[in-house]
Structures are given as C-alpha cells and as structure tokens.
Amino acid sequence: MRTSWADSVANSASETAVSDNNSLRRPTRSTYVPPHLRSASDTPNLSGPAPERTNFNGNAGVSQLSRSSMGGGGGSKPELGRQSQGYGYAGSGRGGGGCLNNRSGGWDRREREVNPFGDNDEADARGQAFNEQENSGINFDPYQDIPVETSGENVPPPVNTFAEIDLGELLDQNIRRCKYVKPTPVQRHAIPIVLGGRDLMACAQTGSGKTAAFCFPIISGIMREQYAQRPRVARTVYPLALILSPTRELSCQIHDEAKKFSYQTGVKVVVAYGGAPINQQLRELERGVDILVATPGRLVDLLERARVSLQMIRYLALDEADRMLDMGFEPQIRKIVEQMDMPNRGMRQTMLFSATFPREIQRLASDFLSDYIFLAVGRVGSSTDLIVQRVEFVQESDKRSHLMDLLHAQRENGAHGKQALTLVFVETKKGADSLEHWLCINGFPATTIHGDRTQQERELALRSFKSGKTPILVATDVAARGLDIPHVAHVVNFDLPNDIDDYVHRIGRTGRAGKTGLATAFFNEGNLSLARPLTELMQEASQEVPAWLTRYASRALYGGNKNRRNGGGRFGGRDFRREGSLGRNLDHYGGGNGGTAYYGGGGGNGGTAYAVPGNYGGGYASGVTSAWD
Numbered sequence: 001m002r003t004s005w006a007d008s009v010a011n012s013a014s015e016t017a018v019s020d021n022n023s024l025r026r027p028t029r030s031t032y033v034p035p036h037l038r039s040a041s042d043t044p045n046l047s048g049p050a051p052e053r054t055n056f057n058g059n060a061g062v063s064q065l066s067r068s069s070m071g072g073g074g075g076s077k078p079e080l081g082r083q084s085q086g087y088g089y090a091g092s093g094r095g096g097g098g099c100l101n102n103r104s105g106g107w108d109r110r111e112r113e114v115n116p117f118g119d120n121d122e123a124d125a126r127g128q129a130f131n132e133q134e135n136s137g138i139n140f141d142p143y144q145d146i147p148v149e150t151s152g153e154n155v156p157p158p159v160n161t162f163a164e165i166d167l168g169e170l171l172d173q174n175i176r177r178c179k180y181v182k183p184t185p186v187q188r189h190a191i192p193i194v195l196g197g198r199d200l201m202a203c204a205q206t207g208s209g210k211t212a213a214f215c216f217p218i219i220s221g222i223m224r225e226q227y228a229q230r231p232r233v234a235r236t237v238y239p240l241a242l243i244l245s246p247t248r249e250l251s252c253q254i255h256d257e258a259k260k261f262s263y264q265t266g267v268k269v270v271v272a273y274g275g276a277p278i279n280q281q282l283r284e285l286e287r288g289v290d291i292l293v294a295t296p297g298r299l300v301d302l303l304e305r306a307r308v309s310l311q312m313i314r315y316l317a318l319d320e321a322d323r324m325l326d327m328g329f330e331p332q333i334r335k336i337v338e339q340m341d342m343p344n345r346g347m348r349q350t351m352l353f354s355a356t357f358p359r360e361i362q363r364l365a366s367d368f369l370s371d372y373i374f375l376a377v378g379r380v381g382s383s384t385d386l387i388v389q390r391v392e393f394v395q396e397s398d399k400r401s402h403l404m405d406l407l408h409a410q411r412e413n414g415a416h417g418k419q420a421l422t423l424v425f426v427e428t429k430k431g432a433d434s435l436e437h438w439l440c441i442n443g444f445p446a447t448t449i450h451g452d453r454t455q456q457e458r459e460l461a462l463r464s465f466k467s468g469k470t471p472i473l474v475a476t477d478v479a480a481r482g483l484d485i486p487h488v489a490h491v492v493n494f495d496l497p498n499d500i501d502d503y504v505h506r507i508g509r510t511g512r513a514g515k516t517g518l519a520t521a522f523f524n525e526g527n528l529s530l531a532r533p534l535t536e537l538m539q540e541a542s543q544e545v546p547a548w549l550t551r552y553a554s555r556a557l558y559g560g561n562k563n564r565r566n567g568g569g570r571f572g573g574r575d576f577r578r579e580g581s582l583g584r585n586l587d588h589y590g591g592g593n594g595g596t597a598y599y600g601g602g603g604g605n606g607g608t609a610y611a612v613p614g615n616y617g618g619g620y621a622s623g624v625t626s627a628w629d
C-alpha cells in the first residue's frame with residue numbers, strides 16, 4: 001500500500017535529517033554559484049611551499065601502498081600494487097608523501113580552500129574512529145544480504161570498515177565529515193581492488209555509493225605516490241586522474257563530491273563541461289589540476305587546443321561507463337583514451353562503473369582495461385528493493401489527467417512529506433516543455449531539464465528543484481543517470497523508455513543510500529517491447545507485477561521480442577569473460593542465495609542467457625539521444 005510506503009519515506013526522511021543537514025547535501029549557500037564560477041575564493045597562492053604530508057599515517061613519501069591491514073589474510077597476498085617506477089614515473093624525491101602539483105612549484109592549498117562542509121565540522125573531522133553509534137541515518141540493512149560476485153585473477157579481499165583501509169588520515173577525516181560510517185558493499189570491494197593497483201569493471205545498484213568507490217582510491221593514490229616532475233609547457237596542464245561522465249550536471253556533482261573528499265589533502269579537482277564559458281574553465285585549470293572531471297565533448301576541445309595533456313594520467317574512471325561506451329559516445333571516448341597522449345592500458349589504472357553493463361558494452365570496454373577484475377554487487381542491471389515500483393496501464397490521451405490524479409493524491413495525503421520531490425520522465429524535449437507548462441497552469445509548480453535548454457537554464461532548473469521551489473522536475477533522459485538529489489520521493493515514467501537499462505537508471509533517482517522511494521510507470525501498447533524485461537526486473541526486486549503486464553510479457557516471450565533482460569544480452573548479467581577459464585569468487589553475504597540464481601531472473605532463460613550477442617543499442621529514441629552532452 002502506498003500509505004505504508006509514505007510512512008516509511010517520512011520515517012526515513014526524519015531519520016536522515018541529521019545527516020542531510022550536516023553532510024550529504026552541499027553546505028547551504030545564500031546564492032548558488034555554478035562550479036565553473038567557483039574560483040575566486042579558491043585561488044591558491046602560487047608562491048607558497050609545497051605542502052607536506054607528515055600526517056599521512058607516517059607513510060609519507062612511500063609509493064607502495066601498505067596493505068597489511070586489508071582484510072583477512074592480506075599478508076600472504078601476492079604483490080598487486082603497481083609501483084610508481086612501473087609507470088615510468090621516477091620518484092621526484094619530493095618529501096612529504098610525494099603529493100601533487102609540482103607543475104608550478106606547488107603551494108599550500110590546504111590553508112586557503114573553502115570548507116565544503118561548512119564551519120562546524122571540526123568535531124566530526126577530529127573523531128578518532130568511525131563510530132557506528134553515530135550512524136548518519138543511512139539504512140544499511142537492505143545491503144547486508146546483497147550477493148556479490150568478483151571474477152578475475154588474484155582479487156584483493158574486501159574490507160568491512162573504512163578503518164581497515166589505509167586511505168590516509170586526511171581523507172579519513174573527510175570521510176568522517178561526510179558522515180560515512182561504513183563502506184557500502186561496492187566500496188568494500190572496489191576500494192581494495194583499486195588500491196591494489198588493479199583495473200576494475202564494477203556494476204552496482206543505483207544510489208549505492210559508486211562515486212566514493214572510485215574517488216577514494218584515486219585521491220588516496222595521488223596523495224601517496226611520487227610522480228616525476230610534470231612537464232612545463234606553457235598553458236598546458238597535466239592532470240594525474242581523469243573522471244569522465246556523460247552529462248554536465250553529473251560532472252558537476254562528481255566534482256562537488258570529489259572536492260569534499262579531497263578537502264585539505266592538497267589534491268586539486270577541476271571540472272570542465274560544455275555549455276559553460278571555456279575561458280573560466282581554462283583559468284581554473286591553469287591554477288593547477290590533479291583530478292580532472294569532464295564531459296567528453298569539452299575535454300576533446302581542451303585536448304585539441306593543447307590546454308590539457310593526458311600524458312601523466314595514472315587513473316582513468318568512466319562513470320556510467322555503459323552509457324559512455326554506447327553508440328553516442330564511443331568515438332569520443334576512443335579518441336580520448338586511444339588517440340591522444342594518454343598512457344596505454346596497463347600503464348594507467350582504469351575503472352569503469354555503472355549500475356548496468358550490457359554484455360556487448362562489456363566486450364567493448366575490455367579494450368580499455370588490462371587484466372581487470374569484474375565486480376557485480378547485486379544483480380547486474382537490477383533495481384534496488386528500496387524502490388516500490390508500480391506500473392499502471394494508461395493510454396496516451398489519459399496520461400496528463402492520470403498524472404494530475406497522482407499529484408493531487410500526493411498533495412492531499414501529504415504522502416511524500418514536506419520536502420518530497422517528484423521527477424517526471426518524458427521522451428522528448430518538446431514534450432517536457434509542454435508538460436511543464438500544463439502542470440504550472442494547473443497549479444503544480446514545475447520546471448524542466450533537457451538538451452534544448454541553455455546550461456544556465458539547466459542549472460537554474462536543478463537548483464529550483466533541489467530547493468523545493470519547483471518540487472516537480474520534468475526531464476528527458478539527460479537527468480536519468482547519476483544525479484543524487486536528496487528527497488526525490490517519486491519518479492514517474494510518464495513516457496517509458498525503450499530500453500530497460502534506462503528505466504533502471506531513471507527509477508534509481510529515488511531510493512538512494514538506503515532510503516525508500518516510489519516509481520510509477522505509465523504503460524500502454526506503445527511499450528510492448530518493455531513488457532518482458534520490466535516484468536522480470538520487478539519480479540527480481542520482489543515487486544507486485546500486475547496480471548495484465550504478465551500477460552503482455554508472455555506474449556512478448558513467444559512473439560520474438562528482442563528487448564529481453566537475459567536473452568538479448570543487454571543485461572550482461574555477469575562477467576562476459578566467464579565463458580572462459582578465469583578465476584571466480586562468490587561472496588554471498590548472509591547466505592540464502594544459492595549458486596547463480598540471482599542472475600537468472602526468468603529461470604527458463606538461464607542456459608542461453610548470454611549466448612545471444614549484442615542488441616544492447618537501439619534504445620535511444622531520437623528525441624532522447626540529443627539530450628546528452
């Protein structure tokens with residue numbers, strides 16, 4: 001019943017109030033300043049001495065990561081870490097942990113950084129240990145029984161706590177400031193793998209903390225390792241890490257998170273994305289960059305202008321990696337990774353993260369990886385059980401009035417709490433504008449985000465939505481991936497996507513970090529191709545599937561429908577290399593999940609599930625593709 005869901009959302013909202021107020025949201029600011037304009041107060045003093053890292057657990061200047069504390073049996077593990085000389089980066093001999101920015105002589109940025117946590121965080125930062133009693137309200141219980149699978153050679157063991165991982169005291173302080181008490185499952189596994197020097201393809205459910213899973217080891221690695229003097233070529237910068245994401249908003253979000261994690265570590269994070277003035281981004285880059293977060297188009301521009309060189313890249317992370325490697329982005333990604341001056345695979349560490357990983361995309365992705373570990377937390381491409389999914393049969397002509405009914409009921413019941421936000425996905429940019437207009441004239445303040453809006457309008461819309469000023473956001477798929485917006489209580493698929501993976505990402509805007517959420521989909525004959533994968537997805541997530549949808553699904557089964565979760569290969573429910581002879585580890589937390597049952601979904605498809613090649617594409621309708629950056 002929706003009532004009980006609403007109760008749980010309300011409870012969840014109140015439980016998390018403390019953490020939300022303190023850490024998980026950006027610090028309150030009277031006026032929003034877009035990332036590309038946030039430079040003035042951040043300006044470092046270019047003349048200061050290089051920062052010292054004396055407080056780095058006493059390991060200053062040591063390039064080899066200490067792994068003695070990682071999980072059980074760590075002492076007998078083979079050497080997994082790549083030593084800096086393996087990359088041809090001779091130690092510079094700089095003291096204090098070999099950190100950063102030797103490019104311009106270095107400076108002590110720790111003194112001058114704006115505190116992204118606000119002013120009252122000192123107690124949190126000084127905390128001596130990760131104290132479980134001070135849990136921020138994140139409900140970890142739903143994650144405890146989650147099945148985890150890793151495959152690849154010599155997989156570093158997972159950790160149970162942040163304290164077991166030697167990330168460095170400064171980063172630990174920031175983790176405490178973020179109120180992260182325990183690592184989420186993807187963090188438990190992925191962080192030791194990356195710290196162990198391995199390439200990684202990681203698949204974990206939406207909202208399960210993938211951003212920190214790749215940011216922590218990158219920041220820690222940069223803090224720790226020694227790098228050769230970066231070249232001094234006028235106006236060209238040489239970042240050590242590159243994080244690519246498909247949308248401008250997601251890049252900004254990753255940048256904001258990475259800045260929190262790297263606060264006072266001396267690691268400098270810069271974002272570059274399209275639609276914003278390039279000159280401001282260039283100025284910011286010139287002040288120094290260790291981690292560059294970027295959208296592919298803007299990065300290619302910077303590379304072609306020779307303002308950025310990838311020659312020194314040690315870490316490459318692709319967030320939403322399956323999206324980054326699909327038809328739309330693949331040429332740009334290949335150009336960046338294979339045709340510019342980035343070190344070859346094996347000479348850099350590459351990490352690919354997403355909640356969905358179609359098999360064909362995995363195959364493509366393996367071109368970028370070297371001897372990698374595949375990590376699947378939960379069912380690959382599954383949605384989290386934290387999201388209550390409803391599917392309603394609604395004809396096209398009835399969609400608006402049906403939405404209105406939902407919104408009225410929501411308002412009258414106070415169903416989603418005072419701050420609750422509703423995200424409505426539509427197929428086209430025109431459709432988004434028109435629905436927004438209609439909602440507004442009917443008394444429901446709404447705004448839109450899509451590819452035809454200017455970047456300024458997009459950022460304004462997002463800010464207005466996040467603040468609750470316009471509690472309804474009508475969006476194309478540009479908002480489907482990665483965005484972590486607190487208080488999104490309801491996702492409505494006004495128009496269902498053609499691809500089940502897109503559905504997974506869309507509904508994943510709610511039910512994040514242990515909180516519950518509701519997702520409602522309007523289904524009609526135009527969505528028949530989705531009937532079967534949707535049914536399977538809902539069954540896997542223990543959702544109630546309406547009888548009429550099951551009937552459509554069984555018709556699709558016999559009608560040769562290709563949009564299938566297992567048969568079409570689009571879900572790539574496991575490491576595609578597993579047909580070979582690579583090693584495999586299964587790690588079932590809490591037990592109860594036998595064998596590979598959690599990959600099966602539709603039972604009867606198990607045997608042939610991965611035999612059918614490709615067919616992952618084709619899901620992006622014309623009005624949708626162009627919404628991406």
Ligand SMILES: Nc1ncnc2c1ncn2[C@@H]1O[C@H](COP(=O)(O)OP(=O)(O)OP(=O)(O)O)[C@@H](O)[C@H]1O
Pocket residue numbers: 024138179180181182183184187204205206207208209210211212354355481482483484508509512513
């Ligand atoms: N260890 C942790 N403890 C508490 N909260 C966490 C932890 N790790 C991450 N979070 C919070 O969980 C939320 C979701 O994290 P994140 O955005 O990284 O998810 P994601 O897996 O990348 O999702 P998506 O697939 O949608 O991109 C964020 O608000 C983040 O601050």
